[in-house]
Amino acid sequence: MQCAMPWQYKHRTETMTMQPKALTIKELMTSPQQYIDQEVALSGWVRTARVSKNFGFIELNDGSMFKNLQLVFEDQLTNFADIAKVSIGTSLQVRGVFVKSLGANQPYEVKATGIDIVGMATPDNPIQKKRHTFEFLRTIPHLRLRTNTYMAVFRVRSLLAQAIHEFFQKQNFVYVHTPIITGIDAEGAGEMFHVSTIGAENYPRKPDGSLDESQELLGRQTYLTVSGQLAVEAFCMGFRNVYTFGPTFRAENSNTARHANEFWMIEPEIAFADLQDNMNLAEAMMKHLISYVLENAPDEMAFFNSFIDKGLLERLQGVLNAKFQTMTYTEAIDILQKSGEQFEYPTEWGQNLQTEHERYLAEKTFNGPVFVTDYPKSIKAFYMRMNDDQKTVRAMDLLVPGVGEIIGGSQREERFDLLVERMKEEGLPVEQYQWYLDIRKFGTFPHAGYGLGFERALMYMTGMKNIRDVIPYPRTPNNAMC
RNA sequence: UCCCGAGUAGCUCAAUCGGCAGAGCGGGUGGCUGUUAACCACUAGGUUGUAGGUUCAAGUCCUACCUCGGGAGCCA
Numbered sequence: 387m388q389c390a391m392p393w394q395y396k397h398r399t400e401t402m403t404m405q406p407k408a409l410t411i412k413e414l415m416t417s418p419q420q421y422i423d424q425e426v427a428l429s430g431w432v433r434t435a436r437v438s439k440n441f442g443f444i445e446l447n448d449g450s451m452f453k454n455l456q457l458v459f460e461d462q463l464t465n466f467a468d469i470a471k472v473s474i475g476t477s478l479q480v481r482g483v484f485v486k487s488l489g490a491n492q493p494y495e496v497k498a499t500g501i502d503i504v505g506m507a508t509p510d511n512p513i514q515k516k517r518h519t520f521e522f523l524r525t526i527p528h529l530r531l532r533t534n535t536y537m538a539v540f541r542v543r544s545l546l547a548q549a550i551h552e553f554f555q556k557q558n559f560v561y562v563h564t565p566i567i568t569g570i571d572a573e574g575a576g577e578m579f580h581v582s583t584i585g586a587e588n589y590p591r592k593p594d595g596s597l598d599e600s601q602e603l604l605g606r607q608t609y610l611t612v613s614g615q616l617a618v619e620a621f622c623m624g625f626r627n628v629y630t631f632g633p634t635f636r637a638e639n640s641n642t643a644r645h646a647n648e649f650w651m652i653e654p655e656i657a658f659a660d661l662q663d664n665m666n667l668a669e670a671m672m673k674h675l676i677s678y679v680l681e682n683a684p685d686e687m688a689f690f691n692s693f694i695d696k697g698l699l700e701r702l703q704g705v706l707n708a709k710f711q712t713m714t715y716t717e718a719i720d721i722l723q724k725s726g727e728q729f730e731y732p733t734e735w736g737q738n739l740q741t742e743h744e745r746y747l748a749e750k751t752f753n754g755p756v757f758v759t760d761y762p763k764s765i766k767a768f769y770m771r772m773n774d775d776q777k778t779v780r781a782m783d784l785l786v787p788g789v790g791e792i793i794g795g796s797q798r799e800e801r802f803d804l805l806v807e808r809m810k811e812e813g814l815p816v817e818q819y820q821w822y823l824d825i826r827k828f829g830t831f832p833h834a835g836y837g838l839g840f841e842r843a844l845m846y847m848t849g850m851k852n853i854r855d856v857i858p859y860p861r862t863p864n865n866a867m868c
Numbered sequence: 869u870c871c872c873g874a875g876u877a878g879c880u881c882a883a884u885c886g887g888c889a890g891a892g893c894g895g896g897u898g899g900c901u902g903u904u905a906a907c908c909a910c911u912a913g914g915u916u917g918u919a920g921g922u923u924c925a926a927g928u929c930c931u932a933c934c935u936c937g938g939g940a941g942c943c944a
Contacts, residue, residue, distance in 0.1 A: 436903045443903050458902080473895095491904050514879065514894045515905060521936065522879065576943065613944090638942055639869060651944060730940090741940075794944065839944030852937095853944095864935080 406481060410450035414484055418494055421484045428455070428496065429504070431532065432476045434515050442470055444501075446478065452538055452685040456487065456495040468503060474515060475507030475532065520855050527859050528868050535694065538686035539856055542679055543844055549678035550631060550652055550840075553671050559654065560625040564614030566633060569606055570818070577637035578609035579647075610635035615653050615835060616769070616822050619798065622655040622833050623825050629654040631840075639863050643852040644789060644842060648861040655835035661771075661780045661797040664834035665757050668784055668793055669710045671838070672755065676702050679847050686848075695849025701787070702847070704754065711756040715739070715778065718747055718758050725751075738765045741790055748785040755786045768808045770796035782836070789846045795836020802826040 406425040414421050414428075430448030437443075440461045445454040457480060459469055472478070482496040489495070512526055513533060523530035530536045551561065567581050583603040584590070590598040599607040614630035621628045634651040654671075656663060680687055680702065691699045713721070722733040722743055727750075731740040739747075739758070748756055760778040763770070770779035784793035799805045805826055809816050816823075844856045854860040859868050 434905075436906050438903075438906090439900055441901065441903090443906090445904085456904085460901090488902060489904070509895055510878070511894095512878070516879070516893050517905080518879065524936095634944080636943075640942060641869085641937095642940080642942090643938085645943070649944070791944070837944055842944060 411446070411448050411453070411455045412450035414455065414494070415451065415453065418484070422486070422494075424484055425481060425499065426484050426496065428480045428482075430455075430478060430480075432472050432474055432478060432507070433532075434474060435472055437470045444469075444472065444478075446480065446496075447532075447537075452534075452541065452683075452689065456489070456492050457482065457498050457501070458495055459498040459501060463498065463501060465501070465503075469501050472503065473507045473509050473511060474513055475511045477504040477507075478502065479504055520852065524854055524860070524865075525867075531858070534689060535850075536855070538683075538689050539844070539848055539850060540858060542683050542686050542848055543856060543858075545679055545682050546675060546840070546844055546847065547631070549675045549682075550671075552678065553674045554627075554629045554654065557627065559627045559629050560621065562614075562618050562621045562625075562628050562630055563632065564611065564617040564630045566611050567604070567608050568611045568617075569604075569608055570616060576612050578612055579635050579637045581608045581610060612636055613651070613653065613837065615655070615837065618653055618655050619822070619833065619835070620825055622657050622835070623829065623831070626657045627654070641863055643854075644845070646841065646853050646857060646860055646862050649853070649857070650840035652838040652840060653835060655833060657831055657833050659797075659834045660832060661759060661782055661834055664795055664797060664836060665710070665712065665759075665782055668757075668782075668795065668836055668838075669755075672710075672784075672843075673706055675843060676706055676847065690848045690850075698849040708754055710784070711752045711754065713747075713756065713758060714760040715758055715762065716760065718743075721751060722746065736762050736764065744783075744785045744790050745787075748790070749787045753787065755784055755792075758783050758785060763808075766796070768812045768814060769798050769805070771799045772804055772808070780834075784836075786846055788849075788851075789842050792842045792846060793836050793838050795834065797832065797834040800826055800830045800832050802830065 406427045408427045408429070409421070411428065411430070414426065428446065428448060430446040433445040433447045433454050435442060435444045442459055444457040444459065446457055447454045459466070463469060479502040480496065480498055481500040482498040484494060484496055487493060487495040511529075512522075513529055518533070520535075523533065523536070531540055554561070584601065590601040592598045602608065611634060613634060614632065618628055618630045630651075630653045632650065633648055635648055636645075637647065638645070640647075654667060656667060659667075680699075687699060716735065718739065719733055719735050722729070725746065727746060729740070729742055729746075731737070731742065733743060747758070748754070759780070759782045760773060761781045761783075762777060763772065763779045766779050766781045770781050772779055779799075780797035782793075782795050783791050786792050799808065802823065805823065806816060809819065841853050841856050845851070845853065848856065850856050854862060854865075
């Protein structure tokens, strides 16, 4: 049963005797039989309008679903002349009869018996009845959400977040809110934003002239987190299977279609588990995310398939049905060397895989998601578990066509002495990591985890090519609008 | 940060060899009895990213800067 939202209640009681039931377009379209030929009340925003002398059409979107509902209005309406002039974006309250449509492009429509203009949009609305470039729409993040593409993107974004929680919660994972403000100075994940309550001018100094960070509100220099992994590892030690899902900040001056300075990351950590368990989890998760989105956003996904990326649905369906491929870094280098392909960068053991190499593996060799494992220790983080060969670590990256690296993870080094040794090799301040070393001291255990780039997953699901177009208000170099 | 490319009407783009600043959409006005990015007519709309330079003459050539886009690095 439909219930009025609290904020609608006052309005409804005032007119209760005369007013038909207030519904959303989604409610109408979900059970049309229930409402057909009945009078209904709607509210929403004008997407487009086509007007003749004595009648007109308005496509109304009320945010409840991707599709619009067509309103038909005729000159019997006392305010016909005003309604005939509605501009894109104008908000309306509508009463009318829900009927089968005479037109070909929509099954149902509403024959309006009354339309009230709630808020007229002025004619200089930058969103027009025409195709806009994503570049232009990025300059108006507060308005672009009212276009088809972004409507679809941000609803799928919401659903994808839900799908992630559902996947982990159903398996009894505990969701841990790791801190956004952190005291860990770099763990190899990148440049950090400094958090300070003190202005740069007159920053207090110690007698020796160096900055006196103890004067900070938090008593020390702090940063925005670049990863919740180290903090969540401690919770893994007690809760067994855990995950973080929250905003992450990297201060790199990256200018690419797949990097942002603020993005969201999912980081599961599983106890008594090795790299294979880790990869199994990642594969099951990716498949769950895909099937959840396909099931819960069919309109949006059909839109992406038609207008953004023609092969999208076929590709995602293929991923659901295929076992993810796995190969070691050493095997990957071998394939690349024997490929006969002319790469710009050399394919030499010990060198990092370049984007062109990753794309070749994911797009040409396998044409689907592929795990690359066991990288040379020199190109991976200090906390990854050393293999017996003493040269490689138990790392894994998941590469997907179109996006590239979407997941990076590893089995963690659980052996105290080896971990300390690696930290010293990397020149890390071991004294700052005592709490992290405690995890290896007070009951160590094999464990593994990974980081999934939420926006990269969203790009993969939707076929969108630029990370700026899957974040509501993207933060990238030179851009922090709204 | 590096390498390319692009900045012209609100938006998307034209403008030939350096020679009068153009169109479609959107806006405004009028017309049209079932439209689907509706259609038809008329109309307004410009410091050509910024600052210099070359030239009789610069949207067009040169220099610097800014911004955006593509690629690369860093990574998720």
